[in-house]
Amino acid sequence: MKKFYISIALLACLSMNSCKHNEWFERDPKSMITDDQLWNSPTLLTSLMANYYNRLPALHGLFNTGGTTEIDDAMWSGHRDQNWHNDFQFGDDYGRYWDYGFIRDINLSLENIEKLSLKLTSAQKRLFIAELRYIRAFVYFEMVKRMGGVPLVTTQLVYDFSGDPTPLQVPRAKEYEVYDFIFQEMEAIKEDLKDNNASKTRANKYAALALESRAMLYAASIAKYNNLMSSPISTPGGEVGIPAAMANSYYTKSLNASKEIISGPYALFNENADKGANFYDMLNKKTGSEVIFAKDFATGLKVHRFAYDNIIKSMTEDNESSSTISPSLSLVESFDYLDGSKGSLRNKDASGNYIAYTNVQDIFANKDARLYGTVIYPGTAFKNNPVRIQAGVAVWTNGRYQLTSSPELGKNYDDGQVWTGFDGPKDDATDVSNTGFYIRKMVSDAPAASTRGTSAANWWPWFRLGEIYLNAAEASFELGQGESLGYINSLRQRAGFPANSLSSLTMDIIRNERRVELAFEDHRYFDLKRWRMAHLVWDGSENDPNAVVWGLYGYRVIRPGHADNGKFIYERIRPSRFRRARFFRLANYYSSIDQTVLNNNPKIVRNPFQ
Template sequence: MKKIYIGIVVSCLWLVSCKHDEWFQRESKTTITDEQLWNDPKLVTSQLANYYDRLPSLHGVFNTGGMTEIDDAMWSGTRDQNGKNDFQYGSDYGRYWDYGLIRDLNLSLESIEQFSIKLTAEQKNLFKAEMRFMRAFVYFEMVKRMGGVPLVTRQLIYDFSGDPTPLQTPRAKEHEVYDFIYSEMEAIKNDLATNNGIKTRANKYTALALESRAMLYAASIAKYNSLMAAPISTPGGEVGIPAAMATDYYNKSLTASKEIMSGPFALFNENADKGGNFYDMLNKKTGSEVIFAKDFAVGLKVHRFTYDNIVKSMTEDNEASSAISPSLSLVESFDYLDGTRGTLRDKDASGDYIAYSNPIDIFAGKDARLFGTVIYPGTTFKSSPVRLQAGVAVWNNTSYQLSTSAELGKNYTDGQTWTGFDGPKDDAVDVSNTGFYIRKMVSDAPAASTRGTSAANWWPWFRLGEIYLNAAEAAFELGRPEALGYVNSIRARAGFPANSLSALTNNIIRNERRVELAFEDHRYFDLKRWRIAHLVWDGSETDPNAVVMGLYSYRVIRPGHPDNGKYIYARVRPTRFRRARFFRMTNYYSSIAQDVLNNNPKIVRNPFQ
């Protein structure tokens, strides 16, 4: 054996010496060279997939928590997260500073230009356009949080000279970042047309949608910041956009929106049931409304939004939760179809409870988008009834005594429900604390609330409903009459009569955005760009927008009275909601991390920080 082993070694050495060139020139089986990567369409597409997956949202796509429960909802999940209900916006809230992704995109753009010799011109232009779209998208996500940021469009390579000054790029003016986004989209939109019809990659309409949104943000900041008693700005323009620029930005937003609306999209209208239709729009992954989405697939990449927010009694996993409870304020922002305000009628003019024959009756005649967004008493989910009942209201000869059970699903002494399996229950964990659950984007697919399967419905980056509202807002600000038609179209899809509005106001447009786009990561930024966030989340313990309120249903126990067996509703402030939301002036622009300031002395701080 020893001789054989030595012989093999000698043979190998002989082969190496005799086949020197062939041995060292063989292609690696584990390493991909730049020449291989940037000349193979499949490999380039794989690289792009990585970048698409890293595109940002406020706290991560489908991340339970973050913006969802601090805008129009409260946290009802585990106790260790209770700080979310004792929340005041920190100066770093919403911070995003991702030059790692910017660097990777810049490197890829330079590499494809240098190494791609086998790709067709069309392939090369498409891949470059997608990278430029994502880079602009990242810059938009930074500028809307941070104000002007350094505009870096090439690799910054250190020369090891000991002087890092050439790498220290100052912040651009706020408007310069928005201008960069617009010019990039204009330059690449036609190259992206090859992807038209693909909803999970950038295409021409995706570029236009980014124009529509970004230009609207720039316009409203230019207008409404200047109207503040003390406009928020820095001497170098890193924060603050001149008011004179507003009109041009509104026009750019409107132009982009109109081009999208004249394209191949239509408001989703595949279900005759208006409420079900609104839910289906984002749940089915079909139809003509979604322009650009982050996709998921069971067995490949899934999310746990359903696992974290399924109705309590419908959990398919022992550890699944019901972590987010929508607010009464949100529910009441959905108007009635007859045009009256959405305030729910829980009491009459004299202050007495109004008794309803069925729990759902108090919501009768509401904007159908409410059903597609929120689960409320008397409704169903996954074709099963949601059992929302806080307790019983026992008449004691002068008033009602409201009584709840410590155990969900327990019957009262009359053999009927005391507190429903789905609550609501005050100061409880993993059950609604407000009387409402989230429906929007909670998947009804089998096993979607289990850890093993999870959910695969997509996340909408851009959809036509937003574009209609962008167009309406821009047209309204420009004094254009077509604004009214855009809003009425959105409302008609929600069940309102045709031409339900005869005139528009800012408040109407803003409320339409609140109800149409609820839980889609818009409201926080909308209130900031309109410069009213500090007025809405004012820290007041009596403000129904700053404080998350709930609405609890009770079954009436009053033998011999017509109201016996009916339902009344009580407004409550959940115990777990501990402190009113308080948005300070410093929160209009997130603070820049100290390590960034330390590494680049050319970076100036944001106002109030």
């Protein structure tokens, strides 16, 4: 009976004048978007682009709480069920990224815009195509810096059901060919991205130049430093390893891109006279002219929980956990003193006696202001409230100090003054600093940012001008050009150093400047890899202050009648929760390729040591 009624309806419609053009049957569906709607609607295409931007990969970034504990800049101090962060060894698959599903989606979108976007203006079509090519190149960069050369696929691979899959089996490109592809793509599209120049969250011309600046610096470094190894890491087909003769060309490309950005519309953030607060504000305020390209967040729409997971202990709101990242003493000491001396903290004199400081923060006096903007240390404040960091008391007994801590945070000693601060530090504890330091950088101070209901909306920086200055300095230095010094001095002056604080440069200085300027921004792991230094820094030695995370605990002196009574001394400690030194092997310079990929494509060459 049902079929009968449908037949009657069909005949009736065909006999009616209103159905003569089949309008009744050709209505757009209500539950799906058609190709014509998607590829011809700037609004829908912008939504598609937002999805793709959201899929851009990172290793530790994008507020992935705990990721940064896997390097020497911090340790894990959160839930014990994740204490593997402190017993971490770099596995063969560490950092692996091989996302050809994403590449396929981008290639499909490019082909569909070319064929189906008939109602877009030429300017709209050109811009969307350029953005897609930018995202694809970004993905290829994220793959090559982890895996070495990967298959370069720029069109859809469509199976013809012939039973022969070999046309779909694309071999790996040479490592340098992937870097060349990224450069060529950026050169081809950068002018097409100019309509986005006012945006910091969509690819624009300067974001393209920033990708050039970074990627070409990586390629140059690998070409130089890999070949300086006693046994360079390479494969016979060049899937891994870049010829040394290519280094200067890549350094030049990086430098040229950096210079174009520096001469563009951006400026180092310098809106706050307080140099330390200024450095924090740079990434927290979402204002100013330093950030070139960022992943954005918005309260009520898309937020992250970095502040929720890392707010200082005494300022938790509705958190069940907090303070999951404890910065390392090694990081804190990498920030130099403003007089130019090295940043080692002076807790003892040449004879091995404790140095007593009048105020708990005095040991950090006259330090690079970037330290304040990056780390919360004793005697500072957050959200306009003083932090309460004090490990315990040092009681003078029988000619020596006896260091004691309270079993309870925030408890007073017998003299009615603080024993152990509510913010710790406390050894072998959860949700409180284990090193004596908390992370400040990118922990939002906005109202309710550390609550579950609101969370934080400060952005994640993909590229900012501070990095570009560092890229320019490094490339210029490697090319033997004197302008590198000016770039470094500009960053140091922004951090409180006097003008022209350095009169000469070394690569060690440049490397340290990258560490302090870009701390917790997802650079150090890849920097040490491209310089071929990772196996030397994370050497597995239990006596190495970089392979092992150390802390610094401050104690209030109890020594009645002595000039040091009421002052503070400091002790270097290895937190109990940090179990094993980081160990990076030569095999870790290139992540292993998943066995499923190797099984599906016999043309794929394994990485060295795998």
